[in-house]
Amino acid sequence: MNENSLKKKNISKYLVFLILILIVLIIISASLGSAKVSVKNTSIIIASYIPVINKLIDLTKINPLDEKIIIKIRLPRIFLSIFIGIALACAGVIYQAIFRNPLADPFIIGVSAGASFGATIGLVFITTVKLISLSAASIFAFAGAVGVTFIVYNISKIKNKISVVTLLLAGVALSSLINSINSFIIIFKTQDMAKVIFWLMGGLTSASWQQFLLITPIIIIILVFCSFFMKDLNIISLSDERASQLGVETEKVKLILLVLASIIAASAVAVSGIIGFVGLITPHIMRLIVGPDNKILFPTSALAGGIVMLFSDTIARTLLQPREIPVGIITSIIGVPFFIYLLLKSKRIVY
Amino acid sequence: MEKQNNKGSEIKNKKINAIKIKNLNFSYSSIYPNINSNLKEKNNIYSNNIYQRNIYQENIYDYLSKDSSNEYKTIKKSCYITKNILKKDQFLSKNVLKNINLEIETGSFISILGPNGCGKSTLINIISKVLKNYSGYIEIFGRDLNKINPKDTAKLIAVVPQYTNAEFNFTVEEMVLMGRYPYISRFGSETNKDYEKAINAMNLTKTLKLKDKKYNELSGGEKQRVIIAQALAQETPIILLDEPTSHLDINFQIEIMNLFLKLNKNENRTIVGVFHDINLAANYSEKVLFLKDGSIFTYGDIESTITKENIKNVFDTDIYIGRNPFTGKIYISPAFFKTYYEEKDQLVEKNASINKLKKIHIICGGGAASPVLNLLKDLGYIISCGVVNYFDTDLDTAKNLKIPYISEAPFSPISLEAQNKNIKLIKESDIVIFPPIVIGNGNFSNLVSIKEAVEMGKKVIIINGSTDFKKRDYTKGKATKIYQKILKKSLNKNTNLFIINDLHDLIEVLEKMKSNWGGSNGL
Secondary structure, eight states, X not given: OOTTSXXXXXXXXXXXXXXXXXXXXXXXXXXXXSSOOOHHHHHHHHHTTSTTGGGGOOOTTSOHHHHHIIIIIIHHHHHHHHHHHHHHHHHHHHHHHHTTOTTOOTTTTSHHHHHHHHHHHHHHTOOSOOBTTBOHHHHHHHHHHHHHHHHHHHHTEETTEEOHHHHHHHHHHHHHHHHHHHHHHHHHOGGGHHHHXXXXXXXXXXXXXXXXXXXXXXXXXXXXXXXXXXXXXXXXXXXXXXXXXTTOOHHHHHHHHHHHXXXXXXXXXXXHOOOOSHHHHHHHHHHHHHOSOHHXXXXXXXXXXXXXXXXXXXXXXXXXXXXXXXXXXXHHHHHHHHHHHHHXXXXXXXX | OHHHHHHHHHHHHSOOEEEEEEEEEEEOOSOOTTOHHHHTTOOHHHHTTOOOOOOEEEEEEEEOOOOTTSOOOEEEEEEEEEEOSSGGGGGGOOEEEEEEEEEEETTOEXXXXXXXXXXXXXXXXXXXXXXXXXXXXXXXXXXXXXGSOHHHHHHHEEEEOOOOOOSSOOBHHHHHHHTTGGGSOTTOOOOHHHHHHHHHHHHHTTOGGGTTSBGGGSOHHHHHHHHHHHHHTTOOSEEEEESTTTTSOHHHHHHHHHHHHHHHHHHXXXXXXXXXXXXXXXXXOSEEEEEETTEEEEEEEHHHHSOHHHHHHHHOOOEEEEEOTTTOOEEEEEOHHHHHHHHTTOOHHHHHHHHTTSEEEEEOOTTTTHHHHHHXXXXXXXXXXXXXXXXXXXXXXXXXXXXXXXXXOTTSOOOHHHHHHHHHHHHHOSEEEEOSXXXXXXXXXXXXXXXXXXXHTOEEEEEOTTSOGGGGBOSTTHHHHHHHHHHHHHHHHOSOEEEEOSHXXXXXXXXXXXXXXXXXXXX
């Protein structure tokens, strides 16, 4: 290939590398916990559930209790956390490109405020509703997240155009209003305060295969659909005007991606509670490695989001075992120093 | 079969306009902070962020169904519905474009000129479908712009805006490939053809060697060339330019404009550009559109449109018009001396009556007299000039300014007849001016005329400019001898000879003389 030709980008090397990390992390994470299972035995147990390979595996030496712990308790939580990480990171990529703001994250337009409001209602007032494996808090959190995003979106829509600045301002304003209402509810229902606060800190204690099967299809379908809009997203991240000039249906694409990103962020938040910074920092780390091209950034950030989330959740449940730390605390402890580093760095360049 | 052939040739013979605009109106209905380039043109009302709604205008047309030649025939019902949403806000709304009717022929190179805020960029944004809530009707190659989908529009019309920084630091290669977006299907990715076209666009703009660099780390000129490459990768028959050369150094400015000219001439691409630089527009385009306050002031070819009057009207500024000696194209220059003295309160109108009392004769040659002719004409003096050869820039200037002149056949020495006429004019004048012209054997008698003027006792003003007389002498010292005689004569005789450096001195000398002749009506 000579110097003057353009090269097609090779995305597979990044993906293979990230998948390998993820697999290793899954095995290590599955082996950790109050019941000790060796990494070797964990690998055997997991492999025995993979079609084709399972015929070669001999399970006779494995303690059936270990198998139960790993398959019934640890794996659902591991996979759920991975998919929550994927959802948040992908939503982050989309929001950052549309808002042309590297500091945007899935919660900036009211997803978290809406979810916490819904969850408070579900935990304090309507505790009896249950849908499959989702608690009332989860159901109302999802509804609240989607509802608030919808309101924020409508406030900032002027004649079928979405104003980015208005969207951000409306998101911030509405979020603080809702947080005040939340606090107001809590002071009158002090007996539920602990429950609400613990939910808001985020965690995956109640993870199950049912929850996993409920939210992952939504996330996968939406992300595959979104991935076809990455060329558009690249151009939109230049400017709306330029995007229109280059033939992108700017308003339509922005609307589709904003709605879908909000739905996946809301789904993730509904099962896990408020988990900050995954959606903000993952796209940043990946942008430093693979560059700003969303066609590559989107899938790699997805995997990286899964890795970050699984890593944080593993620490959350093993660091002070048998006590559990809400995962939102861990992601913030990792995320905030990085966030401040970004702020300091970007202050010198742009802001 | 025969019928079909006829039809084919009919379409070929009939030239379809690249762009046709009918009754276009546009006004801001709200403020979108993300459309920065339009807000650049905001007036003070807008910067106060007063939210305003305005008159909706809906223009209703009936479209007859598309015929086989792929053209839409339109019947205008000329029905305007005007709805006042908020009456009191009406005066706040700004009609950015008013009743634009325009036809741009395929393969032409048009410049849009006008002062800041006249709606130039808005017009570009409307044609390129960035702004949609206009009223009126726009056709692109005979097709209704509203009915062409965005991707197809981007295959027909490319826009070259002024560069801006990208929030995310894409590589040059990635930026240019974005220009291929309209050709790539939603589920596909770039094919080899797309890479070829991108390389071609980068070669044309000399950006190929930058391909792996980060866009934001380039210099302004490089960024602009990348944006141009991005637009060229679109491979469109129409290219709209929005001041694309404002950020470029002169070498790239010329290179890029030549590139657009080449695309225009060789590939018959239609180019419509918004320019600040009138001379640039005059050099490259065939026609000029002057926009003033959102309406078309005038539209026509360069020669008849770029005139002193039009520019005074549109830009409210005084200019001199001449010809670029190298290209023969119209060339404008700001009349800074005139504006400078206007600011000093020596208004032309005020002085005009006094200025008319005396007659001034100016010796011409090689373009050196043009600035003097322009200035004195503007200040209202009665002037004449001579002797000047045909094809001399000074003769063009004299003709343009309608100044009486004595002329001589091209490239031939001044005849006795012409010289006598010249001396006759000198006799009728009160003041004679000798600009820094080059003296050769051909126009040697012009210098002789000056000598005679001094002998006649006329007031003679010699402008020396920055070059020494000896360097302007191409007669092997003959002229210098005469020149020195003139100087000597003036030394013993009187103060009627003034030797000055430039136009500023000239105005001052004339002002001094004026204080003497004002009331007494004599020198």
